[in-house]
Amino acid sequence: MTTAYVYDPLYLEHDQRQHPENKRRLEQVLKHLKKAGFLKRMKLVKARDASVDEISAVHHPGYIARLREIAEGGGGWWDADTYIGSQSYAAALRAAGGLLQAVDAVQNGKVDNALALVRPPGHHALPDRAMGFCLFNNVAIAARYALQQYDLDRVLIVDFDLHHGNGTQDVFYEEPRVLYFSTHQYPYYPGTGPWQETGRGAGQGYTVNVPLTAGTGDAGYQRVFDEILVPVAQRYQPELILASAGYDAHWMDPLGMMLLSVSGYARLARTLITLADELCAGRLVLTLEGGYNLEALALCIGATFSMLLGDDHVHDPLGPAPQEEQPVDSVIESVKRVHSLA
Ligand SMILES: [Zn+2]
Numbered sequence: 001m002t003t004a005y006v007y008d009p010l011y012l013e014h015d016q017r018q019h020p021e022n023k024r025r026l027e028q029v030l031k032h033l034k035k036a037g038f039l040k041r042m043k044l045v046k047a048r049d050a051s052v053d054e055i056s057a058v059h060h061p062g063y064i065a066r067l068r069e070i071a072e073g074g075g076g077w078w079d080a081d082t083y084i085g086s087q088s089y090a091a092a093l094r095a096a097g098g099l100l101q102a103v104d105a106v107q108n109g110k111v112d113n114a115l116a117l118v119r120p121p122g123h124h125a126l127p128d129r130a131m132g133f134c135l136f137n138n139v140a141i142a143a144r145y146a147l148q149q150y151d152l153d154r155v156l157i158v159d160f161d162l163h164h165g166n167g168t169q170d171v172f173y174e175e176p177r178v179l180y181f182s183t184h185q186y187p188y189y190p191g192t193g194p195w196q197e198t199g200r201g202a203g204q205g206y207t208v209n210v211p212l213t214a215g216t217g218d219a220g221y222q223r224v225f226d227e228i229l230v231p232v233a234q235r236y237q238p239e240l241i242l243a244s245a246g247y248d249a250h251w252m253d254p255l256g257m258m259l260l261s262v263s264g265y266a267r268l269a270r271t272l273i274t275l276a277d278e279l280c281a282g283r284l285v286l287t288l289e290g291g292y293n294l295e296a297l298a299l300c301i302g303a304t305f306s307m308l309l310g311d312d313h314v315h316d317p318l319g320p321a322p323q324e325e326q327p328v329d330s331v332i333e334s335v336k337r338v339h340s341l342a
Contacts, residue, residue, distance in 0.1 A: 005033075006102050059137070161245070168180055174202055205339065
């Protein structure tokens with residue numbers, strides 16, 4: 001297997017020291033990947049800047065221009081959660097472009113799969129505004145790019161971040177060529193993503209939300225993947241799988257109340273890899289979203305790369321959550337019913 005990663009030092013230039021989404025996240029990840037010997041086993045895909053045209057496939061031109069102006073003016077806060085620094089516009093263009101490069105590498109068969117280690121993250125960003133630490137919606141831009149550049153008809157986005165990817169859902173809510181699947185703590189920020197939100201118009205049925213109660217852990221997430229994601233994906237037959245890889249559902253994460261472990265995350269990654277092998281010649285591209293406990297984040301990403309590289313086991317010194325996890329039977333039943341899954 002050839003696995004690629006995307007990284008660019010410009011991703012560190014978007015930074016706010018007191019904010020949980022700061023440059024130390026990626027610094028720690030890179031340090032761990034190097035020390036654990038992952039970097040030399042993988043191919044570095046060089047990032048590029050996404051063009052304004054490519055960004056415009058998702059975002060309104062006025063919003064793109066405004067973001068640029070704010071950055072050029074020295075930066076500021078977009079809202080209470082979301083900062084913009086003088087280099088944030090540049091970093092955001094390169095984050096989106098880095099993911100596009102990963103899509104190209106996988107689609108052109110240069111590598112088997114990839115994980116883009118980009119910042120700022122993207123899945124909360126809406127067409128006309130920043131939100132929840134996100135400036136441009138990287139995964140949505142990548143899905144639009146893949147549809148157009150490679151003439152695809154079906155792209156599956158799997159969002160396993162702690163939070164609901166409201167921005168991604170919004171972009172593709174009426175779009176049958178992109179199936180958006182999300183697991184997320186609910187009710188929780190940003191408030192969207194009940195199982196009743198299933199798409200609209202031509203996109204009806206192509207949004208699959210699995211809202212999970214606080215305290216869901218390894219067993220619950222795995223059941224949701226096995227009993228909902230797998231049959232949904234088999235029915236959809238995607239030509240490419242993209243994933244919003246958020247590691248803030250780890251039990252040590254300071255922002256969430258979920259109980260996934262490093263090993264649990266690795267099994268979810270393994271499920272995605274198996275699905276991609278079965279359905280789309282292994283074509284799988286993940287992009288980093290959240291994850292705010294630096295140690296857990298680095299280990300989770302290492303474990304994900306382990307799975308992408310085909311290793312048999314992962315290193316999980318943090319172990320399983322110390323609490324007992326909550327059942328998922330009722331949400332599985334509701335989601336199965338609303339999406340007509342046996
Ligand atoms: Zn998140």
